[in-house]
Amino acid sequence: AQSVAQPEDQVNVAEGNPLTVKCTYSVSGNPYLFWYVQYPNRGLQFLLKYITGDNLVKGSYGFEAEFNKSQTSFHLKKPSALVSDSALYFCAVRDGRSSASKIIFGSGTRLSIRP
């Protein structure tokens, strides 16, 4: 069975500092990995994904994530945090590309950027 873990409920970072939001996963096949962001009272917004290719994936708003197969991780990063990055971040994994595979979401990490 596939699973995804976000070990931190909350991450606090000062504006201008680098940020990392952690995600580890478990699948039996080839993982499709995603990051989504949710602002207050809004739906989830797609940030970036890894399907195949380069391990470093770049996405919206200056975010990037690194796929690490040996550590089964897909951590979200940004070199310089902005106050507007404060939101709830979800990591998600899908086990392969079959019609039966489903996207499973982590429990979310609240990112708080202080001025």
Place this chain on the structure above:
Amino acid sequence: ETGVTQTPRHLVMGMTNKKSLKCEQHLGHNAMYWYKQSAKKPLELMFVYSLEERVENNSVPSRFSPECPNSSHLFLHLHTLQPEDSALYLCASSREPGTHKDTGELFFGEGSRLTVL
């Protein structure tokens, strides 16, 4: 604007009411999803429709009844709900899973905040 529109954005209902949530997507997708988001819980997948056929029903109580009349519209009919059903209900769409058009990601609406009194 994500291309997925949910109405109403907020709904308050009593336990004996019947109401419906509506979702419409303008992205040309063939799969649509209902998720439930409760405080301090992971997102729960409720229903999946692909090409207007229900392909997933994750042990959801019968007081929730989905309907997908065409590939652009998805409804969630609500009847005799419980206070613990209060949550944010999120609709999403995607290209048809498992096909060459499948890009993997879901596109979400803004959600319908449901409060059951």
